[in-house]
Amino acid sequence: MNTPHTHPPGRSQLFHRTEVLVGKPAMMSLATTRVAVFGVGGVGSWAAESLVRSGVEHLLIVDSDVICATNVNRQAQATAHNVGRPKTDELKRRLLEINPNAAIDARQMPYNESTRPTFDLGAFDYMLDCIDSLSNKVLLLEHALEAGVTVFSSMGAGAKLDPTRVCVAPLAQSSVCPLARAVRKKLGRHGTPREFLCVYSEELPLEPQGATACGTGACDCQPADGKTSAERPDWCRQKKRINGTVVHVTAVFGFTLAGLVVQDILKGATK
Numbered sequence: 637m638n639t640p641h642t643h644p645p646g647r648s649q650l651f652h653r654t655e656v657l658v659g660k661p662a663m664m665s666l667a668t669t670r671v672a673v674f675g676v677g678g679v680g681s682w683a684a685e686s687l688v689r690s691g692v693e694h695l696l697i698v699d700s701d702v703i704c705a706t707n708v709n710r711q712a713q714a715t716a717h718n719v720g721r722p723k724t725d726e727l728k729r730r731l732l733e734i735n736p737n738a739a740i741d742a743r744q745m746p747y748n749e750s751t752r753p754t755f756d757l758g759a760f761d762y763m764l765d766c767i768d769s770l771s772n773k774v775l776l777l778e779h780a781l782e783a784g785v786t787v788f789s790s791m792g793a794g795a796k797l798d799p800t801r802v803c804v805a806p807l808a809q810s811s812v813c814p815l816a817r818a819v820r821k822k823l824g825r826h827g828t829p830r831e832f833l834c835v836y837s838e839e840l841p842l843e844p845q846g847a848t849a850c851g852t853g854a855c856d857c858q859p860a861d862g863k864t865s866a867e868r869p870d871w872c873r874q875k876k877r878i879n880g881t882v883v884h885v886t887a888v889f890g891f892t893l894a895g896l897v898v899q900d901i902l903k904g905a906t907k
Contacts, residue, residue: 650734658905662905664905665902666690667691667693669692670696670760671687671695671763672698672755674763674764675698675699676711676724678889679887679893680890682889682890683766684697684890685730685734686891687897693737695741698745698746698747699722699724699744707723711886712887713727722744749775757780757783762788763785764789764897765787766790773819777789781832788833788834788896789807789832790835790890791810791813792814792815792837792841793885794880795880796881798885799885801839802885803837804896806830806831807832807834808820808831812837812839812840833896844878
């Protein structure tokens with residue numbers, strides 16, 4: 637009968653299979669790369685987990701929300717036992733269980749005009765945008781591009797069922813996705829470059845097949861005291877429509893974003 641280790645295994649053991657594939661110099665590059673993930677829901681949580689499992693050890697995770705029972709179907713850190721707890725705190729706990737030596741900066745806050753000064757985006761090598769809010773998404777993209785950080789962005793993963801339709805392309809060349817269209821339009825008005833890579837789906841959004849309490853004020857993700865604020869927004873009420881989601885699509889979005897980061901790091905490591 638196998639018994640659990642008294643002490644966690646060393647880094648060389650944790651990432652041995654990755655090192656066999658990419659080599660020791662590449663693993664050193666992964667360990668020293670700094671990545672920021674904004675939005676750790678159905679897409680961002682899996683992107684963050686994939687990065688840590690790949691050997692990235694410096695990670696900022698940002699999200700203002702708490703775990704709702706409706707998150708359990710698609711978010712890496714969400715379970716039936718941690719509903720109501722901050723998504724960032726729970727994801728940090730999970731990531732440190734994967735690699736106790738990782739430096740995880742978890743911040744429970746939105747990215748908006750008021751919180752923007754607290755973030756030094758230029759201190760990161762990569763920024764993953766997994767934000768749902770259109771205004772905050774555009775704001776983050778503009779500021780990250782201005783800061784010179786390499787940006788990879790997620791478009792709409794909701795209302796989709798087919799993971800084989802997930803694509804990667806410069807935002808300017810994306811198609812079908814309504815969120816990508818809206819982001820292109822807003823960035824274009826401000827003269828912001830739209831050549832950064834995004835992950836999107838060519839599948840047409842599916843219509844909801846049932847009613848939902850999300851966004852009605854009766855949702856499980858409401859604060860315990862029923863009060864919202866600029867730092868703890870009611871995101872559901874701000875959405876025009878609540879879409880259905882499935883983990884085999886949202887996770888593919890997240891894994892693809894993480895893959896873009898890892899592949900780019902490996903290219904630099906072999907130069």
